[in-house]
Every structure is written in C-alpha cells, then in structure tokens.
Amino acid sequence: MAEELDEAVNDIISQLKQNNKVARTPIEESVLDKEDLEDFLIQNSGKLIKKSLSIVDNVNDYISSAPENRDVAALAELIKASSSAIETLNKLHVAKERNETQLEVKKIDVQSKERINIADNQAKILLSREDIMNALLDDDKDVIDV
16 A cells, blocks of 8 residues: 555655746736826726626636535635726716716806806996986986976
8 A cells, every 4th residue: 555655646646746947927027107107997897897707607616516615605706806996987987977077067167157246247337437427417308397
C-alpha cells in the first residue's frame, strides 16, 4: 500500500513538473485622470457585470446538475454581487441624467426670466420729465371752466 501511495505521489509530482508553464498576462498600470474616471468606471463595470452574469449562468447549470448547500449559497452571493454592480452602474446613469436635466431646467429658467425682463422694459413708457409736463399742460387747454 505504501508503494501505491508513493507511486501516486510521484505521478502527481511528475505531472506538476511537466506543467510548469504559467500563463500570465502583463498587467497594465495606468494613471487615471479625473476626466477619464467616468469612462473607466463605465467600461470596467460593464465588463464586470458581463463576466459575473456569464459566471452566474455557468454556476446555475452546474448547480442544477448536482445541488449542494454551499454551491447554492455561492450562487446567491454571486447574484447579489452582480445585482449590486448593476445597481451602482444604474445610479451613475441616473445621477448623470439628473444633472443634465437640472442644467436644462436652469437654462430654460434663465431664458424665461430674460424674456420677462425684456417684456417689462418694453411695456414701460420711456418719457422725459419735460414730455410728461407738456402732456399734462396740453390737457389743461381743453378744459373749460364754468
């Protein structure tokens, strides 16, 4: 029995020695600017969501064939994380839309105040003091005293 165990261990060791190639992709180090932060968040959140949804499908297929408690709990946590990432991305989108809408409302408000101000100024009579006095004195000529 010790020989079988030694043979199994030697077999595993020989397999590990043969497969010593490690596939590693170089990690890009990038500096994020404030201007690029939104694009970075959107792109990486999208990638994360797509991968997590793909993994949810794979794990769901695996669990449906042989369900176990820990696998079901892992699927639940994965679904929770995916929905949280989607919710965060949705909050970013809603905040951006709200800011754009508020900006448009402010522009419309300023334009309406400008129009009201122009209409008020046009409605006012622009007369000098002399014009008013002449108009008042001209009206007295038509009055007849009895």
